[in-house]
Amino acid sequence: MTRVVSVVCLSMFLGSWVAPAGCQTVARTASMPTYTDDGKLVLPNQYREWIFLSSGLDMSYAPNGMAGHSTFDNVFVNPEAYKAFGETGRWPDKTMLVLEIRGAATNASINKAGHFQSSEVMGREVHVKDEARFPGKWAFFGFDDNDTAKMVPKEAACYSCHEQHGAVDTTFVQFYPTLMDIAKNKGTLSARYLQDEKTSSGSQKTSKPSSNP
Numbered sequence: 001m002t003r004v005v006s007v008v009c010l011s012m013f014l015g016s017w018v019a020p021a022g023c024q025t026v027a028r029t030a031s032m033p034t035y036t037d038d039g040k041l042v043l044p045n046q047y048r049e050w051i052f053l054s055s056g057l058d059m060s061y062a063p064n065g066m067a068g069h070s071t072f073d074n075v076f077v078n079p080e081a082y083k084a085f086g087e088t089g090r091w092p093d094k095t096m097l098v099l100e101i102r103g104a105a106t107n108a109s110i111n112k113a114g115h116f117q118s119s120e121v122m123g124r125e126v127h128v129k130d131e132a133r134f135p136g137k138w139a140f141f142g143f144d145d146n147d148t149a150k151m152v153p154k155e156a157a158c159y160s161c162h163e164q165h166g167a168v169d170t171t172f173v174q175f176y177p178t179l180m181d182i183a184k185n186k187g188t189l190s191a192r193y194l195q196d197e198k199t200s201s202g203s204q205k206t207s208k209p210s211s212n213p
């Protein structure tokens with residue numbers, strides 16, 4: 001019986017060059033952007049198995065932030081793109097970055113201070129590099145509760161802020177700690193970002209536990 005199964009398995013494998021399920025061959029599924037016929041992006045559901053880049057807590061673009069409302073944002077990238085970035089400091093075609101927004105909670109179980117992430121997902125946004133498809137090479141998609149999303153129109157502030165302030169190729173590599181040194185070493189930081197850094201001269205602050213002199 002086992003033999004019959006393996007013969008069928010082998011012939012199917014040779015016939016199609018694709019190992020069917022049950023053949024003990026691990027099929028490596030590449031993470032490629034997928035679109036519906038009317039041009040919506042399909043949410044890459046497996047993004048939680050991708051490479052984690054960073055978690056921002058209450059990040060805001062306005063000085064006063066979001067009063068009384070705490071959120072985390074988690075950023076993930078598909079493994080193929082992460083590997084390529086490690087080698088070149090650049091994002092390859094078909095890169096997908098996912099920003100997942102979650103509520104920040106406190107005072108539950110044994111937690112008395114500080115914040116942890118709640119199970120509530122408040123939104124997901126995807127930044128896709130697809131050179132042949134998008135005139136500016138990149139496009140944004142914002143997902144609500146659906147598994148598909150329309151492209152955010154080019155006039156939206158997403159594009160201008162990312163273009164003007166993202167450290168590498170419209171992405172916020174300056175906030176992704178494992179990538180920033182690679183970009184520096186490979187010389188791929190954008191001219192605009194370098195100019196911003198020169199003029200702002202405000203160096204990054206790291207919160208450290210206060211120590212007595």
Ligand code: HEC
Nearest residue numbers: 056061073097098099125126127140157158161171172175
């Ligand atoms: C005023 C600036 C600004 C605007 C406007 C903005 N973003 Fe961002 N975006 C950021 C910053 C800063 C980060 C880094 C977040 C972190 O470090 O956790 C980021 C990260 C992201 C990421 C993760 C991948 C990457 O490109 O670095 C996605 C996806 C994203 N934003 C989507 C959007 C979408 C969609 C919109 C518009 C609806 C938008 N952003 C508007 C500043 C901006």
